[in-house]
Amino acid sequence: MFLPSRIRRSAGGPFYGAGLGVLYNVRLHFAGAHPMNRALDHLYIFAMVFLTAYSQVVMRWQVGHAGNLPVGLPGKIQFVIGLLLNPWVISGIIATFFAGVSWMLALTKFQISYAYPFTSLVYMLVLASGVVFFRDGVNAGRLVGTAVVMAGVLIIARFG
Structure with missing residues (x-):
């Protein structure tokens, strides 16, 4: 009704x-919607992907730079406060906020069943960033899995 x-x-x-x-x-x-508007609407999704990946990479970089987590509770609290006051970590927190805003805007334009698979692109960017910036190891399973995820996103983007 x-x-x-x-x-x-x-x-x-x-x-x-x-x-x-x-x-x-x-x-x-x-x-x-007009195809050009539809293409521009995808910018909301890709902004969310980029901002989320940026946040994760910056957090990993700064946590690694800060050293090992202390054993005692007072040391842990001081460690976390130090990270929260770090300008790079603050930029990551702000990026996470704007990633959420971009996601909300994307959901005004797309069905969630279409938009959500694009979030897996965050994994691909973080994986590549880990290899390039942190020398993280990648095995064949991760590469094949990433290729399968990418194929799925392409199929959804094309036929979704």
Whole structure:
């Protein structure tokens, strides 16, 4: 009753009567957007991916730079406070905040089932950054898994 008529028509049958009409065959009203606008809408997703990866890499860099975690509770508290006051860590926290904002904006443009798989691109960027900046090891399993994830994202982006 409270659903837009287009959704009510597409969500008929027992699903609608069971209150599941919203979950059945719903299309965002942005689906008919101009292709250029659609491409620009993807910037929200890619901003989230980049900002999240940046945050993770900066955190790893600064935590590694800070040294080992002290054993006692007072030392741990001082260690964490020192990290929280570090300008690089602050930039990572700010990046995480804006990644969340970008994600919210992306969700105004895309169905979550389409947008969410793109978050796996964060893993790929962090993996590559770990190899380049921190000399993290990569085995064949990680490379094959990353290729499979990338293929899945490409399939969703193309046919999603």
